[in-house]
Amino acid sequence: MKAILFIGDGMADRPVAALGNRTPLEAARKPNMDEIARRGISGEMYTIAPGVPPGSDTAHLALLGYDPYEVYTGRGPFEAAGAGIDMRPGDIALRANYATVDDALVVKDRRAGRIQGTKPLTDAVGQIKLSGAQFIFRSTASHRAALVLRGTGLSYEVTDSDPHEIGKKVLQVKPLLRPSEDMELARAILAGGVRKYLGRRRGANKTTKLLNEFSRKSYEILKNHPLNRERVMKGLLPANYLLLRGVGIAPHLKPLREKFGITGACVAAAALVRGVCRMAGMTVIDVPGATGSVDTDLNAKREAVLQALKTNDLVVLHVKGFDEMSHDGNAPAKVQFIERVDAMLSSLIDAADFIALAIDHTTPVSVREHTGDPVPVAIAGPGVRADEVSVYSERAAAEGGLGRILGKELLPILVDLMGRSKKFGA
Amino acid sequence: MKAILFIGDGMADRPVAALGNRTPLEAARKPNMDEIARRGISGEMYTIAPGVPPGSDTAHLALLGYDPYEVYTGRGPFEAAGAGIDMRPGDIALRANYATVDDALVVKDRRAGRIQGTKPLTDAVGQIKLSGAQFIFRSTASHRAALVLRGTGLSYEVTDSDPHEIGKKVLQVKPLLRPSEDMELARAILAGGVRKYLGRRRGANKTTKLLNEFSRKSYEILKNHPLNRERVMKGLLPANYLLLRGVGIAPHLKPLREKFGITGACVAAAALVRGVCRMAGMTVIDVPGATGSVDTDLNAKREAVLQALKTNDLVVLHVKGFDEMSHDGNAPAKVQFIERVDAMLSSLIDAADFIALAIDHTTPVSVREHTGDPVPVAIAGPGVRADEVSVYSERAAAEGGLGRILGKELLPILVDLMGRSKKFGA
Numbered sequence: 001m002k003a004i005l006f007i008g009d010g011m012a013d014r015p016v017a018a019l020g021n022r023t024p025l026e027a028a029r030k031p032n033m034d035e036i037a038r039r040g041i042s043g044e045m046y047t048i049a050p051g052v053p054p055g056s057d058t059a060h061l062a063l064l065g066y067d068p069y070e071v072y073t074g075r076g077p078f079e080a081a082g083a084g085i086d087m088r089p090g091d092i093a094l095r096a097n098y099a100t101v102d103d104a105l106v107v108k109d110r111r112a113g114r115i116q117g118t119k120p121l122t123d124a125v126g127q128i129k130l131s132g133a134q135f136i137f138r139s140t141a142s143h144r145a146a147l148v149l150r151g152t153g154l155s156y157e158v159t160d161s162d163p164h165e166i167g168k169k170v171l172q173v174k175p176l177l178r179p180s181e182d183m184e185l186a187r188a189i190l191a192g193g194v195r196k197y198l199g200r201r202r203g204a205n206k207t208t209k210l211l212n213e214f215s216r217k218s219y220e221i222l223k224n225h226p227l228n229r230e231r232v233m234k235g236l237l238p239a240n241y242l243l244l245r246g247v248g249i250a251p252h253l254k255p256l257r258e259k260f261g262i263t264g265a266c267v268a269a270a271a272l273v274r275g276v277c278r279m280a281g282m283t284v285i286d287v288p289g290a291t292g293s294v295d296t297d298l299n300a301k302r303e304a305v306l307q308a309l310k311t312n313d314l315v316v317l318h319v320k321g322f323d324e325m326s327h328d329g330n331a332p333a334k335v336q337f338i339e340r341v342d343a344m345l346s347s348l349i350d351a352a353d354f355i356a357l358a359i360d361h362t363t364p365v366s367v368r369e370h371t372g373d374p375v376p377v378a379i380a381g382p383g384v385r386a387d388e389v390s391v392y393s394e395r396a397a398a399e400g401g402l403g404r405i406l407g408k409e410l411l412p413i414l415v416d417l418m419g420r421s422k423k424f425g426a
Numbered sequence: 427m428k429a430i431l432f433i434g435d436g437m438a439d440r441p442v443a444a445l446g447n448r449t450p451l452e453a454a455r456k457p458n459m460d461e462i463a464r465r466g467i468s469g470e471m472y473t474i475a476p477g478v479p480p481g482s483d484t485a486h487l488a489l490l491g492y493d494p495y496e497v498y499t500g501r502g503p504f505e506a507a508g509a510g511i512d513m514r515p516g517d518i519a520l521r522a523n524y525a526t527v528d529d530a531l532v533v534k535d536r537r538a539g540r541i542q543g544t545k546p547l548t549d550a551v552g553q554i555k556l557s558g559a560q561f562i563f564r565s566t567a568s569h570r571a572a573l574v575l576r577g578t579g580l581s582y583e584v585t586d587s588d589p590h591e592i593g594k595k596v597l598q599v600k601p602l603l604r605p606s607e608d609m610e611l612a613r614a615i616l617a618g619g620v621r622k623y624l625g626r627r628r629g630a631n632k633t634t635k636l637l638n639e640f641s642r643k644s645y646e647i648l649k650n651h652p653l654n655r656e657r658v659m660k661g662l663l664p665a666n667y668l669l670l671r672g673v674g675i676a677p678h679l680k681p682l683r684e685k686f687g688i689t690g691a692c693v694a695a696a697a698l699v700r701g702v703c704r705m706a707g708m709t710v711i712d713v714p715g716a717t718g719s720v721d722t723d724l725n726a727k728r729e730a731v732l733q734a735l736k737t738n739d740l741v742v743l744h745v746k747g748f749d750e751m752s753h754d755g756n757a758p759a760k761v762q763f764i765e766r767v768d769a770m771l772s773s774l775i776d777a778a779d780f781i782a783l784a785i786d787h788t789t790p791v792s793v794r795e796h797t798g799d800p801v802p803v804a805i806a807g808p809g810v811r812a813d814e815v816s817v818y819s820e821r822a823a824a825e826g827g828l829g830r831i832l833g834k835e836l837l838p839i840l841v842d843l844m845g846r847s848k849k850f851g852a
Contacts, residue, residue: 014809023811048850050831051838055851068851075852246852272852366809370849372842373811395811395827404829 001418002309003354003381005316005411006345007063009056009270010323010363011338012375012394016331024322024334024365025376025393030342032349033378033392036357040380042389043402045410047361051372054407059360060276062407064316065260065415066253073156074248075272080146081250082275083138089252092154092207096137096145097162098239101219105170105241107163111143112239118145120227121239125218133210140271147244149210155203155249161215162243170241173211175204211244218242255281256314260415261422265308267301268292268318277316283308294321294337298344309352313418317348326363334365354381356414357392377402377410383417427844428735429780429807431742431837432771433489435482435696436749436789437764438801438820442757450748450760450791451802451819456768458775459804459818462783466806468815469828471836472798473787479796480833485786486702488833490742491686491841492679499582500674501698506572507676508701509564515678518580518633522563522571523588524665527645531596531667533589537569538665544571546653547665551644559636566697573670575636581629581675587641588669596667599637601630637670644668681707682740686841687848691734693727694718694744703742709734720747720763724770735778739844743774752789760791780807782840783818803828803836809843 013023020027047054047062057078058068076093087093098118100109122139129135133151140146157176163169219241222228228238256264258281266277266284269292274284287304289297301317308315319341325334349355359375376397378389387401405413415421439449446453473480473488483504484494502519513519524544526535548565555561559577566572583602589595645667648654654664682690684707692703692710695718700710713730715723727743734741745767751760775781785801802823804815813827824830831839841847 014811021812044829049838050835051840051842051847053842053847053849055849058851072851364809367845372838372847395813398813398827398829 001353001382002312003314003356003414003418004305004309004348004352005063005314005356005358005414006348007060007316007318008322008341008357008359009318009320010326010359010361010370012359012362012373013326013334014362014364014366014371014373016365018331019335023394024331024338026395028335028338028342030338030392032342032345033357034390035349036355036380037378037392037396038390039386040378041384041387041402042376042378042392042397042400043405044374044394044398044400045358045377045405045407046372046374047407049406050374053370053372054361055370056270056272056360057276059407060273063358063360063410064256064276064280065408065411066280067408071251071253072248073251075246076146076248077250078272078275078279079140079246080138080148080275081278082271082273083140083146085136085138085146085148087148087250087279088150089250090154091250092149092156093248093250094147094211094244095246096147097243097245098143098145099241099243100237100239101170101241107166107168107170107241107243109237110162110166110243113237115143115237115239118143118239121222121225124221124225125242128214128217128221130210130213130217132206135214143239145242147214147242149207153203153206155200155207156247157200157204158208158211158247160243160245160247161211162245164245170215170243173208173215173244175201175208215242215244250279253279253281257281260411261420262313262415262418263311264314264316265312266316266318267304267308268316269296270318270320273318282316283312292320293324294333296321298341302344302348305348306351313420315352323363326365327368329365329368331365349380354379354414354417356410358410374404377405379414379417381417427779427808428738429740429782429840429844430731430735430774430778431489431740431782431784431840432774433486433742433744434748434767434783434785435744435746436752436785436787436796438785438788438799439752439760440788440790440792440797440799442791444757445761449820450757450764452821454761454764454768456764456818458768458771459783460816461775462781462806463804463818463822464816465812466804467810467813467828468802468804468818468823468826469831470800470820470824470826471784471803471831471833472800473833475832476800477798479798480787481796482696482698482786483702485833486699489784489786489836490682490702490706491834491837492706493834497677497679498674499677501672502572502674503676504698504701504705505566505672506564506574506701507704508697508699509566509572511562511564511572511574513574513676513705514576515676516580517676518575518582519674519676520573520637520670521672522573523669523671524569524571525667525669526663526665527596527667533592533594533596533667533669535663536588536592536669539663541569541663541665544569544665547648547651550647550651551668554640554643554647556636556639558632561640569665571668573640573668575633579629579632581626581633582673583626583630584634584637584673586669586671586673587637588671590671596641596669599634599641599670601627601634641668641670676705679705679707683707686837687846688739688841688844689737690740690742691738692742692744693730693734694742695722696744696746699744708742709738718746719750720759722747724767728770728773731774732777739846741778749789752791753794755791755794757791780805780840780843782836784836800830803831805840805843807843
C-alpha cells in the first residue's frame with residue numbers, strides 16, 4: 001500500500017484576533033483537508049517535544065521517524081545535502097555565506113549585497129586543496145554555499161568564523177573544547193575517559209586548522225577574482241569572504257528502506273528539507289517552477305507527486321509558503337494560501353491508499369517565529385479507526401483519536417497502517 | 427511577558443461519596459479558577475509518571491522543568507536548601523530528627539516529644555568538627571534539622587541511622603554498596619568499570635565513617651546538654667539523639683535563568699518547596715504570616731506575588747493547606763479552603779500576562795496520602811489556543827486541548843507561550 005505525506009511548513013498557528021480569534025486553518029475554506037480529517041483519524045503532535053520550537057531540519061528529521069536529539073549536531077550537513085552534495089556519515093559540513101569584508105577583515109555586508117550568480121567564484125574556491133581532508137564546496141541560492149570536509153579524525157566541535165554582525169571582524173575558527181570552562185565536558189571526560197577526550201580534542205584542533213587555512217586561501221582567491229573586480233567597478237559589493245557557521249557532522253541515518261522497508265520520494269523546493277530527505281535515502285525530485293514560496297507551481301508539484309507514486313511507497317509533499325506568510329505576519333495571505341493548497345489536494349486525496357496531513361511546526365503570524373505549540377495531524381485510508389473529528393485544525397485535532405503523539409512517532413504509525421511494520425518480539 | 431504559576435499542594439482528589447461523588451474541586455464554588463479554565467487551555471498532568479505518587483520534592487522539581495529521575499537522589503538536599511543552607515552541587519545532605527533514646531540507644535520517641543526551640547542544641551552540635559568534610563547543621567521547625575557534609579570523595583550511597591520505629595535501637599550508618607546482593611550494582615560495575623565502582627565504594631565508606639562519628643559525638647553533646655537536663659527535670663523527653671535519614675547528593679540544577687532565560691521568584695512557606703526553588707536559582711520570598719497551613723495569610727502571599735512580579739518573569743505561588751486537609755481526611759474543610767484560595771486569586775487573574783493553575787499531586791481525602799492520579803492544569807493568556815473547558819477540575823481538564831502532559835513539560839510549554847523558548851535546530 002502507498003501513502004502521501006503532506007507537510008505544510010509552518011501552517012499551524014495561534015488564534016488571531018483579526019480572524020475572529022480563529023487560527024488561519026480555522027478561518028480558511030479548505031474542504032479537502034477537512035475531508036481527510038473527516039474520513040480519518042486526527043491527533044495533535046509535538047514535532048520535537050512540548051514547548052520546544054522545532055527548526056526546519058530537526059522537524060523534518062522527526063517527521064521521517066528519526067530522533068532529532070540522537071542524530072542532530074548542526075544545520076551544515078543538511079544544507080550541504082540539500083545543495084546536492086552526496087553526504088557520507090562522518091563528513092563535517094558548514095554553511096558558508098558570501099560576504100563583503102574590508103582590508104581589515106571587518107564585515108561590511110554579511111550577504112555581499114545578496115549576490116546572485118556566484119558560480120565562477122565557487123568554481124575558483126572549489127580548487128582549494130589542503131592536506132588532511134578533501135574539500136567539497138558548492139553554491140546553493142543567492143549568497144549561500146555549503147562547505148564539506150571529508151577525511152579521518154575531523155570534528156564538529158569548533159566555532160563559527162561568522163561574527164553574525166556587521167562591523168565586526170571575521171573570527172578565527174577555534175576548538176570548542178575547553179575543559180576548564182565547561183562543566184558538562186568535565187563530566188563527559190570523567191564518564192568517557194581521558195583518552196576519548198584527547199581524541200575529540202585532536203579532531204577539533206585539526207579541523208580548526210583546516211578551516212582557518214581554507215578561510216585564508218579562499219579570501220586570497222576571492223579578493224582578486226575578476227568577477228569581484230568587475231562588481232567593485234560597477235559599484236556593487238564584492239563577495240570576497242566566506243563566513244562559516246552551522247557546523248555539524250553528517251549522521252548515519254538508517255535509510256527509510258532499511259528502517260521501514262519502504263521506498264520514498266520527496267517533492268520539496270526548500271534546500272534543507274531536500275537535504276534531510278536525501279540523507280534518509282529518499283529520491284529527491286526536481287520540479288521546475290517549485291520555488292519554496294507562495295508563488296510556487298502547485299500543479300507541477302502535484303503532478304510530480306502523482307508521478308513519484310508510481311515507483312515509491314511513500315511520497316512526501318512539502319509546501320513552504322505558509323511559513324513565509326507567518327514570518328511576514330500576514331494572516332489573510334496565509335488563509336488564502338491554505339485555500340489554494342487545499343484546492344490542489346483535491347486530486348491527491350484518492351491518489352494513494354493513505355494520505356496524511358502534517359505540519360513541521362507552528363509559526364504564529366503574531367510571533368513571526370517558530371513556536372513549540374503542537375500541530376494537527378490527520379491520517380485517512382483503509383483500516384484507520386476514523387474518529388468524530390471532521391475539521392483539520394489545531395483545536396479540532398486535539399479531540400482526535402490519535403491523541404497526542406511526537407513527531408518521530410508519525411511515520412511508524414503510518415507505516416504500520418500501510419502493513420509494512422515489523423513485529424518487536426515473537 | 428510575565429506569568430504566575432499557582433501550585434495548589436495536594437488540591438486534586440478522587441470522587442468523595444460525602445460530596446455526592448464529586449471531588450472537592452468539583453464541589454467547591456470557585457469562580458476564579460473556573461474563569462482561568464474558561465479563558466485558557468486545560469489538560470491533565472502526570473507530575474512524575476502515570477501511577478507514580480509524587481513526593482513534594484520530586485513534584486516541584488518536575489514543575490520547574492527538571493526531570494526528577496535525572497536529578498533526584500534523596501530528600502535531604504532539598505530540606506537543607508529549604509532550611510536556608512546554600513547548597514553546592516556535590517554536597518551530601520540528610521534530614522535529622524531530634525529524638526529521645528535510652529542508655530542502650532533504643533528509640534523512645536522519634537520526635538523528642540515534638541520539641542520546640544532546639545536552637546541551643548543545634549548551636550552545640552554545630553561545633554562538631556571532623557577531618558574529611560565540613561559539617562553544616564541547622565534546625566528547621568520543631569524536632570527537624572538538616573545536616574550537610576561538604577568535601578571531596580563523599581557519597582550518598584549510605585543507609586539511614588533512623589530505625590523508623592519506636593522501641594528499636596538506633597542504627598549504624600552503613601555503605602549501601604554490597605555488590606554480591608545487588609544486581610543493579612553489578613550491572614553498573616560492568617558498565618562503568620571496576621575502578622569507578624571502587625571510587626564509589628570508597629566514598630560510601632568515608633561518608634559512613636563520618637556520619638557514625640557525627641552521631642556518636644552529637645549524642646555525647648546532647649545527652650549532657652543543660653537544656654536536656656532541664657527537660658528531664660520538667661518531665662519532658664530529652665532530645666538526646668539525631669536520627670539521620672533521607673540522604674541525598676545536591677544535584678547541579680541548571681538555574682531557570684540559564685535553562686529558560688527567565689528570572690523567577692517563589693512565594694511558599696513549605697521548606698521543601700522553598701528548597702527546590704532556591705536550588706533552581708529562584709528568589710525565595712519570606713512572607714510574614716505564611717504558615718504552609720490552612721491558617722496562612724493568603725492576602726499577604728497575594729501581595730508578595732504582586733510585588734515579586736515587578737522584578738521577575740515568573741512568580742510561583744505555592745499554597746499548602748489543601749494537602750493538610752487531605753491528610754486529615756477532611757473533605758468539607760478542603761472544599762472550604764479551595765473557596766477561600768479562589769477568592770484570593772481574583773486579584774491575580776489579570777496581574778500578569780499569563781496565569782497557570784497546577785497541582786503537585788493528588789492527595790485523596792479517602793487515602794490521606796499522595797497518589798499517582800493525574801492533576802488538572804490550566805493556562806490562560808495571550809495566544810493560548812483556548813478550548814471548550816470552562817471548569818477547573820480533574821475530570822473537566824481531561825477534555826482539554828493540552829491533552830495529557832508530564833510535570834516536566836508544563837514550564838517549557840508556559841515559557842514557549844511567554845515567547846522565551848529556544849529553537850532546537852535551524
